Amino acid sequence: xxxxxxxxxxxxxxxxxxxxxxxxxxxxxxxxxxxxxxxxxxxxxxxxxxxxxxxxxxxxxxxxxxxxxxxxxxxxxxxxxxxxxxxxxxxxxxxxxxxxxxxxxxxxxxxxxxxxxxxxxxxxxxxxxxxxxxxxxxxxxxxxxxxxxxxxxxxxxxxxxxxxxxxxxxxxxxxxxxxxxxxxxxxxxxxxxxxxxxxxxxxxxxxxxxxxxxxxxxxxxxxxxxxxxxxxxxxxxxxxxxxxxxxxxxxxxxxxxxxxxxxxxxxxxxxxxxxxxxxxxxxxxxxxxxxxxxxxxxxxxxxxxxxxxxxxxxxxxxxxxxxxxxxxxxxxxxxxxxxxxxxxxxxxxxxxxxxxxxxxxxxxxxxxxxxxxxxxxxxxxxxxxxxxxxxxxxxxxxxxxxxxxxxxxxxxxxxxxxxxxxxxxxxxxxxxxxxxxxxxxxxxxxxxxxxxxxxxxxxxxxxxxxxxxxxxxxxxxxxxxxxxxxxxxxxxxxxxxxxxxxxxxxxxxxxxxxxxxxxxxxxxxxxxxxxxxxxxxxxxxxxxxxxxxxxxxxxxxxxxxxxxxxxxxxxxxxxxxxxxxxxxxxxxxxxxxxxxxxxxxxxxxxxxxxxxxxxxxxxxxxxxxxxxxxxxxxxxxxxxxxxxxxxxxxxxxxxxxxxxxxxxxxxxxxxxx
Numbered sequence: 001x002x003x004x005x006x007x008x009x010x011x012x013x014x015x016x017x018x019x020x021x022x023x024x025x026x027x028x029x030x031x032x033x034x035x036x037x038x039x040x041x042x043x044x045x046x047x048x049x050x051x052x053x054x055x056x057x058x059x060x061x062x063x064x065x066x067x068x069x070x071x072x073x074x075x076x077x078x079x080x081x082x083x084x085x086x087x088x089x090x091x092x093x094x095x096x097x098x099x100x101x102x103x104x105x106x107x108x109x110x111x112x113x114x115x116x117x118x119x120x121x122x123x124x125x126x127x128x129x130x131x132x133x134x135x136x137x138x139x140x141x142x143x144x145x146x147x148x149x150x151x152x153x154x155x156x157x158x159x160x161x162x163x164x165x166x167x168x169x170x171x172x173x174x175x176x177x178x179x180x181x182x183x184x185x186x187x188x189x190x191x192x193x194x195x196x197x198x199x200x201x202x203x204x205x206x207x208x209x210x211x212x213x214x215x216x217x218x219x220x221x222x223x224x225x226x227x228x229x230x231x232x233x234x235x236x237x238x239x240x241x242x243x244x245x246x247x248x249x250x251x252x253x254x255x256x257x258x259x260x261x262x263x264x265x266x267x268x269x270x271x272x273x274x275x276x277x278x279x280x281x282x283x284x285x286x287x288x289x290x291x292x293x294x295x296x297x298x299x300x301x302x303x304x305x306x307x308x309x310x311x312x313x314x315x316x317x318x319x320x321x322x323x324x325x326x327x328x329x330x331x332x333x334x335x336x337x338x339x340x341x342x343x344x345x346x347x348x349x350x351x352x353x354x355x356x357x358x359x360x361x362x363x364x365x366x367x368x369x370x371x372x373x374x375x376x377x378x379x380x381x382x383x384x385x386x387x388x389x390x391x392x393x394x395x396x397x398x399x400x401x402x403x404x405x406x407x408x409x410x411x412x413x414x415x416x417x418x419x420x421x422x423x424x425x426x427x428x429x430x431x432x433x434x435x436x437x438x439x440x441x442x443x444x445x446x447x448x449x450x451x452x453x454x455x456x457x458x459x460x461x462x463x464x465x466x467x468x469x470x471x472x473x474x475x476x477x478x479x480x481x482x483x484x485x486x487x488x489x490x491x492x493x494x495x496x497x498x499x500x501x502x503x504x505x506x507x508x509x510x511x512x513x514x515x516x517x518x519x520x521x522x523x524x525x526x527x528x529x530x531x532x533x534x535x536x537x538x539x540x541x542x543x544x545x546x547x548x549x550x551x552x553x554x555x556x557x558x559x560x561x562x563x564x565x566x567x568x569x570x571x572x573x574x575x576x577x578x579x580x581x582x583x584x585x586x587x588x589x590x591x592x593x594x595x596x597x598x599x600x601x602x603x604x605x606x607x608x609x610x611x612x613x614x615x616x617x618x619x620x621x622x623x624x625x626x627x628x629x630x631x632x633x634x635x636x637x638x639x640x641x642x643x644x645x646x647x648x649x650x651x652x653x654x655x656x657x658x659x660x661x662x663x664x665x666x667x668x669x670x671x672x673x
Contacts, residue, residue: 027142029083034138037080041131044072048128070118073111073127080134081107097283099323103137105286106316113312126316133316136325136658143328161233161254166198167191169242183248191230191241199232200252201243208239209402213365221402238400278620279323282627286318293635313634313645318627322657326619329665334612341604341673343594350575350591352616354609356556357575360504360602361547363561364515364525365491367579368599371562373406374492376472379463380485386416388485392477394419395434395443399426403475406489407443427451431475442478455482463488471524491521493528500599501529507606510555514538514546516565544568560594560602577602604673611671619661626657 045051047059047068059065088104091097110126110133117125167175169188180198183189188204191197197210209221212234221237224230230243233254249255290311297307331351338345345351365371380388393411396404397418411418421434421441430451431444442448446464449456456464456476460483464474472488501511513534515522522536535546547569550557559566559573567589570576578590579597594601630653632638633645645653 030138030142033080033083034135034142037076037131037138038135040072040076040079041135044069044076044131045128050128069125069127070115073114073131076131076134077107077111080138081111081130084134084137097280098277099279102279102283102286102318102323103133105283106318107133109312109315113308126312129316140325140328143325143332161196163196163198181249183245185245185248187245189243189245191236191243193236193238193240195236197230197232197234197236197243199245200247201230201232201245203228203230203241204244205242206240208241209237210241211235211237213371278624282318282323282624285627285631286315289318289631289635290315297636310634310636314631317630317634317653322623322626322661323620325658325665326623326661327616329662330612330615330619330668333665333668334608337669337671337673338605338608341608342598342601343592343605343608345592347591351605351609352613353556353575354558354592354605355613357509357558357606359510359512359550359555360558360560361512361514361550361569361573362531362599363543363559363566363569364513364517364522366562367560368497368513368525368529369491369493371491372409373402373489375407375410375487376470376490376492377463377467377488378485379460379487380477381457381459382484385485386414388477389414389487390416390418391436391441391479392443392475392485392487394421394436395424395432395441395477397421397434398424399432403473403489404432407475407487410487439479443475444478445473445475449476449478449483452478453481454478457483460486468520469524471518471521490524491517493525494597494599496598496600497529500602501531503600503603505530507603512550514543514559514561514569541568544572547572558602560599577605607673608671611668615665615668618664622657622660622664626653629653 047065052059084100084103084107088100091101107130110130114125114127114130163180165177166180166183167190168178168183169190170176175190183199189198189201193208203224203226205226207223207225209223210230211221212231224241229246230241231254232247232252247253293314294307294311297310301307334351335345338351362368375389378385378389383391389407389411393408393416396407398421408418419436421436424432424434426432427442427444427448429447431442431448433440433442435441442452442454446456448454454476460476463486467474467486467488470488470490472490475487475489476483477485477487504511510532513522513526513529513531515525515534515536516538517536519536522534525531526534535542538546543565547557547559551572551574557573558575558577559569560577560579561570562579566578570578570589575592576590577592577594579594592605594605630645633643636644638644
């Protein structure tokens with residue numbers, strides 16, 4: 001994707017290039033220049049012969065009043081017009097004329113001719129056309145900059161995952177707090193419950209579980225014991241770990257991800273906008289028409305002031321005001337409609353490109369699924385399923401384990417009465433026990449049944465086998481020495497995911513899934529959602545590569561994700577789409593953000609992209625259609641029969657074109673998403 005526009009590379013845009021601060025700075029600059037230039041234009045319009053004649057009033061005359069129009073016009077040209085001349089420089093150097101060169105041609109010719117008209121024997125000048133053209137182009141550019149402003153905070157968000165300090169274990173066993181930047185390979189650190197891992201390392205003492213979802217995409221906390229590796233930036237859960245550092249600084253996995261984001265940002269494709277293409281053609285048409293007009297009139301009547309006036313008229317009206325608003329107005333309405341539908345657009349080119357997507361790649365955890373464990377299925381023998389779930393929730397009431405939380409949440413969602421439990425006890429690595437309604441009740445897996453000698457009926461064993469096939473974790477409820485119920489726990493699939501994928505398939509779009517989870521989990525989700533392709537156990541750098549591979553096949557790829565490990569892939573994709581509940585870095589890496597966490601919003605995005613593209617094309621037709629009519633008349637094609645287009649008449653047609661473009665853009669609000 002192109003996060004900045006080709007015409008933004010002039011001197012006005014050299015500072016802070018590509019940064020959110022730079023975009024904000026330029027947006028404010030165009031806003032300021034628009035309001036000040038418009039204010040300064042009022043005296044020009046008021047004292048203009050054309051405006052006063054059209055509205056039927058006589059401006060006051062006083063010593064120096066005849067200088068008001070040219071003096072204010074010079075100020076506006078220098079203050080408001082100069083940025084366009086500077087930005088035209090890069091188009092000129094690249095030999096790719098676009099909007100900036102077209103605007104620059106029109107305002108320069110209008111300015112030079114109007115200044116010359118003060119001494120030439122001519123009744124016409126283009127001062128009022130000059131200032132209004134500059135005002136409207138400043139307005140269009142301000143709207144454009146505001147709608148596409150993009151912060152580039154992805155790398156900052158990644159860096160913030162790393163803690164500032166670490167607790168280093170000294171040789172005498174004491175603990176010293178030091179800066180993470182001072183850590184060296186071989187140092188030993190203490191990682192307390194709830195603390196972030198300061199750098200990559202290997203556990204040499206302690207047991208705990210670590211939340212690695214922001215790095216690997218794994219939805220469940222990963223158990224760690226001596227010999228296991230930990231990744232810098234991940235979060236320790238309930239136990240203390242002592243870790244020997246194996247990589248610091250640029251060598252860590254997180255730094256590798258940061259490098260991939262940076263690399264992907266630097267290798268974005270270049271897309272020239274429709275308006276720039278139209279402007280490029282109009283630039284050549286204007287020059288050609290101007291040259292043809294000069295030659296024809298000189299041959300017909302000889303070279304005089306009338307010939308110059310004809311040529312200038314052609315060159316000035318070749319740049320329609322409407323063209324400057326054709327795309328920005330649609331973009332502004334598009335952005336507003338998107339926001340009302342829970343879609344935040346951070347890159348307008350992404351919105352334009354969305355209509356051409358043929359492949360959408362989803363991250364699994366937190367995108368197609370809720371990113372949290374829940375009860376996917378339940379089976380009970382001697383009691384009802386609701387009673388079994390309420391008993392399990394009662395036993396797990398005081399447990400902090402993720403499995404306990406999943407069971408409690410499922411019971412609460414069903415509004416079940418959770419009974420009081422007494423004598424809660426955690427059986428390390430196997431399960432929990434408690435006393436409920438006078439009975440001793442256990443909750444745990446097969447290891448608990450084995451150690452306690454509990455019986456598991458065949459009905460529940462078959463349930464557990466089926467759960468395993470669906471990548472669910474089977475947990476049993478034991479009472480009186482045997483299992484009386486079982487639940488299958490899994491990362492719950494979002495209700496909207498199924499319908500979203502069905503609608504994408506109807507549009508002929510291929511759907512793929514990337515996940516750091518196991519093949520079993522990926523297969524189960526892909527089967528249930530009828531996903532075309534899935535990639536499991538994918539490391540962060542491989543996610544980036546998978547997107548690249550799809551692009552190398554000639555596909556236009558969107559990536560939908562929410563985790564830090566998705567950031568390189570989000571940036572690498574033609575369009576990066578983050579879901580709003582995702583980590584800040586994923587949001588910062590994306591072109592489009594889905595606020596509602598609803599995969600169906602991707603379908604809305606595609607419809608909105610189609611609608612806005614249609615309106616852009618229609619507006620460009622009206623804007624350039626004006627030229628098809630006005631240019632030949634301005635050149636004097638019908639002069640032999642006495643029909644001539646004066647600059648004033650050209651301005652009226654130009655205004656009509658602008659009104660049509662503005663009204664047509666507003667009609668986009670009727671689009672049904």
